[in-house]
Amino acid sequence: MINKKVSLYIHIPFCERKCNYCDFLSFQGTMERKEAYLSCLLRELQSWQQELKDYQVESIFIGGGTPSVLEDSQITRLMEQMKDLCVLSPKCEITIECNPNSATLDKLRAYKQCGINRISFGVQSFEDKELKLLGRLHNKEQGIQAIEAAKEVGFTNINVDIMMALPEQNLKSYENTLNQVINLKVPHISAYSLILEPGTPFYEKEEIKKLLPTQEEERALYYFTRDRLQEAGYHQYEISNFAKEGFECEHNKVYWQIGEYLGIGLGASSYFKNKRFSQETDMTAYITKKEFKKAFLEASEVTKQATMEEFMFLGLRMNEGVSKEVFFHKFQVELEQVYKDALQKGQREETIEVLGDKVRLTPLGQDVSNYVLSDFLL
Ligand code: SF4
Numbered sequence: 304m305i306n307k308k309v310s311l312y313i314h315i316p317f318c319e320r321k322c323n324y325c326d327f328l329s330f331q332g333t334m335e336r337k338e339a340y341l342s343c344l345l346r347e348l349q350s351w352q353q354e355l356k357d358y359q360v361e362s363i364f365i366g367g368g369t370p371s372v373l374e375d376s377q378i379t380r381l382m383e384q385m386k387d388l389c390v391l392s393p394k395c396e397i398t399i400e401c402n403p404n405s406a407t408l409d410k411l412r413a414y415k416q417c418g419i420n421r422i423s424f425g426v427q428s429f430e431d432k433e434l435k436l437l438g439r440l441h442n443k444e445q446g447i448q449a450i451e452a453a454k455e456v457g458f459t460n461i462n463v464d465i466m467m468a469l470p471e472q473n474l475k476s477y478e479n480t481l482n483q484v485i486n487l488k489v490p491h492i493s494a495y496s497l498i499l500e501p502g503t504p505f506y507e508k509e510e511i512k513k514l515l516p517t518q519e520e521e522r523a524l525y526y527f528t529r530d531r532l533q534e535a536g537y538h539q540y541e542i543s544n545f546a547k548e549g550f551e552c553e554h555n556k557v558y559w560q561i562g563e564y565l566g567i568g569l570g571a572s573s574y575f576k577n578k579r580f581s582q583e584t585d586m587t588a589y590i591t592k593k594e595f596k597k598a599f600l601e602a603s604e605v606t607k608q609a610t611m612e613e614f615m616f617l618g619l620r621m622n623e624g625v626s627k628e629v630f631f632h633k634f635q636v637e638l639e640q641v642y643k644d645a646l647q648k649g650q651r652e653e654t655i656e657v658l659g660d661k662v663r664l665t666p667l668g669q670d671v672s673n674y675v676l677s678d679f680l681l
Contacts, residue, residue, distance in 0.1 A: 305390060309358040309575070310557045313344065313381065314568030315370040316586070319405065323438035326500035328570040328584060329368035339590050340569075341377050345384050347567050347595040352388050354576070360389045362396040362554040369425070371401035375413035382417040396460075396553040398423050403441040403449035411456045422453045423462040429483040430476050433469050438504070450487050460550060462491040467528065468521040469497050470514035477524055478531075485535045490550035494528045495543050496521055522670070541621045542669055559617040561610065578602040607634060608681050611641060615679040620672070624663025638662065645678040
């Protein structure tokens with residue numbers, strides 16, 4: 304009987320055009336490149352067949368880049384391969400990331416047909432001016448149409464990504480975006496603040512920096528998000544994630560709770576068999592690879608101390624916090640014993656609260672999470 308659980312992340316590194324703020328591993332690609340990449344992905348998956356026999360797959364996330372730039376037949380092949388090689392749990396959550404301009408009705412139908420049951424749309428804003436500045440290829444109308452199309456095809460589990468703290472964004476324009484996404488009745492919303500990453504066009508432009516909201520304004524947008532979404536029936540289960548009852552993203556929870564996951568594709572990271580490792584990031588080297596498991600074979604096992612730190616770092620990002628019982632079960636030592644000082648300091652400063660079995664950040668702690676989490680380094 305299989306009692307181990309794993310999640311799969313599949314990286315599709317292609318986008319139609321690079322957005323002005325993006326530092327993800329993504330770029331444009333010809334039809335031939337995409338096809339060569341897909342066959343390489345399938346071979347990489349195949350190479351894990353033996354190890355995967357001991358596992359049931361609890362969730363799959365096809366992310367990027369923009370997976371919806373691939374042909375629907377390519378996504379179908381990928382899904383067929385996974386179904387052939389792995390034992391999928393009956394409730395396996397299978398997400399694909401889509402951009403509104405490339406998620407056509409036909410593609411969405413094909414996704415549904417091949418077993419994908421969750422769509423995540425990179426919408427970011429429902430204000431045309433903001434979308435243009437970000438370098439996105441869709442407009443407000445296309446954002447709405449794509450979400451409606453996914454519903455028409457029968458998807459009920461839909462996420463929409465939105466962004467705050469954009470250049471020239473103000474409370475009014477952000478409220479329009481937030482209201483629009485609430486009116487569309489999607490059950491899951493991820494709301495992130497823009498971060499200027501080195502090497503992106505935004506980072507290089509002084510005039511963009513001048514248009515950004517101040518830190519106080521950014522915080523105000525965050526509080527507004529929390530309140531407005533709570534009012535609309537979403538509960539916040541992680542610093543940036545909000546869901547209607549029963550629609551939390553199972554795949555993300557695997558990362559936050561240090562479950563095992565295997566990343567397949569260019570640059571994909573894994574935590575598998577107590578090892579952390581990442582795949583090759585150079586495309587030419589990746590598609591000519593013969594041995595896909597080199598990084599895994601060469602990685603050393605993660606130490607108990609590093610796992611404890613990650614367990615706290617990631618677990619405290621979730622509103623429910625971390626369970627003392629789960630901590631003990633995982634590490635055979637009491638959480639209070641390992642983190643006595645950090646807990647006392649957090650409680651004194653009102654950034655941490657201990658409620659029965661749970662240790663979690665207070666709203667104040669969420670606000671200064673980087674500061675609080677640094678106390679959990681051993
Ligand atoms: S669509 Fe997403 S991954 Fe692609 S360039 Fe834009 S932000 Fe980056």
